[in-house]
Amino acid sequence: MLTTSLYASLILALGASAQSVADKIAALRLAPTSTDRIMLLNDSEFVFDFLHPASGRTTGAAGHTVEASSANFPAVVGNGMAMTIGFLGPCGINTPHTHPRATEFNFVVNGTLQAGLLVENGARFVLNELSPGQAAIFPRGAIHFEFNNGCEDALFVAAFNNEDPGVQQVAQRFFGLPPDIVNIALGDIGVEQVAGLEAKASALAPHHLIPDNIAFGADECLQRCGIKRTDQPTSQRQPRVSGNALPSGFNGPPAVSSSPATATISLPSLSPVPVATGSGAIANVQGDASIASSDGKPDALSLGLLVAVCVLAAGYLIIAAVWFVRCRRERNARTKGGVYFRTGADFAPRGLEKPQRFESYGGSYRRGTPYDAPEGGAP
Structure with a gap:
């Protein structure tokens, strides 16, 4: 409860302006x-516009x-689901892929x-023809x-039971393996033939044959619909590094950076649920959570947070010091006194059949312990 309260107080104090999606997602995962x-999240951030998306669009011919x-x-973070809308033109195919x-x-x-x-x-192959509503x-x-x-045109809506379903286009990823491995898998058709199927257009491979998704489908459909197959984009091909490089004379996509992607975790834009004040006004907390100003120096908000x-740290130290002193005083109080005295007139010396009495112990905390009579009987 304390952690949740402190977290809520912190985000209210540090309301932020627009931050990157990665930073916001990082903050959501830490909530x-x-x-x-x-x-x-702002109210508008619960809505996704599939017709005018800011990102997430994959386009083919x-x-x-x-x-x-x-x-x-x-x-969708923490809600366990995602969605994709497919806009397929005539004869368009969402090429084979996995999630x-x-x-x-x-x-x-x-x-x-x-x-x-x-x-x-x-497993057997499963094929269906889906009509609207299916x-x-x-x-x-x-x-x-x-x-x-x-x-x-055709339109489909695909729902996923994971907020990060992932997608892997089969042809692009398979031909992104080392050419000699692909060659072996295809029955030794020749490394140059493999490279020619995948490589960027060149003298040895004038047309690359693995198009981006969404791609043109069967020739029969194209002819029936009066569509001419044109060159298709191939930006989804696997980048090449030394381990999967193409043979000399063939060009592949440039290698991606080997440095791992990093995200700066900071609080994103904040627009909490409006809180009604006594006068009925609506209070909203918004601000900038950047740790430094544009000149690289800490801003007033950061300094205030640091103070x-x-x-808070000083307060915890004071509480710890008070607790330590109190414990020490109580321990000293327990050792004061130490005077033993008889508890009744019917006291019996040690060794008799009659049950022993108990003696009392003087000090701030009274307690009873078995009484050990002195040698020769009770004093």
């Missing part, structure tokens, strides 16, 4: 209760998807989708796809 998480997860929608941390429940809003899945070695389950980790085999922490 001890759901109530504290709500305090860290035949459509796009928009994801709302803990990566870009802090409100390593979530099961997907995919609902078709309009259009007709072919949906297929494979769960593991030895939904299909894709188990966690299953390879699956959704294909719009019609000439009209408050120091005062």
Whole structure:
């Protein structure tokens, strides 16, 4: 209770302006209760706009998807779910992929989708045609796809039972392995053939063949709908490092930085639930929680917080000192006196059959102990 109260007081005192999504998510994960998480979010941050997303959009030649997860929608933190909306153009396919941390429940809003899945070695292939109003389950980790085999746009809504479901496009990740390993897996078709399927356009590979999601589907559909297959973007390919480099003459995506991503944990923007004052006014706490001003020097808010922490620390030290002195005085009081005296006229010396009496002990705290009579009987 004390921790929760201190945390709530701290976030109220340090209301922040707009911070990065990563910082806000870090603060939400540190919040001890759901109530504290709500305090860290503005009302508008509980709403995600799939039609005009600030982030989470993946675009290919035949459509796009928009994801709302803990990566870009802090409100889902602690709620165990995420969502993706798929906008598939005519003949568009959400290429085979997996979700390593979530099961997907995919609902078709309009259009007709072919949906297929494979769960593991030895399992049979599952294929369904989904009409508007129908939904299909894709188990966690299953390879699956959704294909719009019609000439009209299709829309689906995919719900996940994890706030960070993850996504792994099968073709891009498989061909992102070392070329010789892929070559072996494909029956020794040749390393250069493998590189030619994946590599960036070059003299040896004029067209790279693994398009971004959402991609154009079957030629039959394209011809039926009067769509010409054009060059498709390939930005989702696996970056190349020394361990999975392509053969000489082939180009791959540049390697990503080897430095791990870091996030500065600070309190994000805060707009607590309005609190009515005696006059009926609404009090809102907002501010800036940055630790330093633009010139690198601590700002007034940071200094104020530092002073408050120091005062609290001093108070705890004083309490500890008072407790120590009190304990020492009580211990000294117990050792005062020490005079033994008989407790009754019917006292019997040690060794007799009659039960022994008890003696009293003088001091601040009276207590009884077995009485040991002096040699020769009672004094």
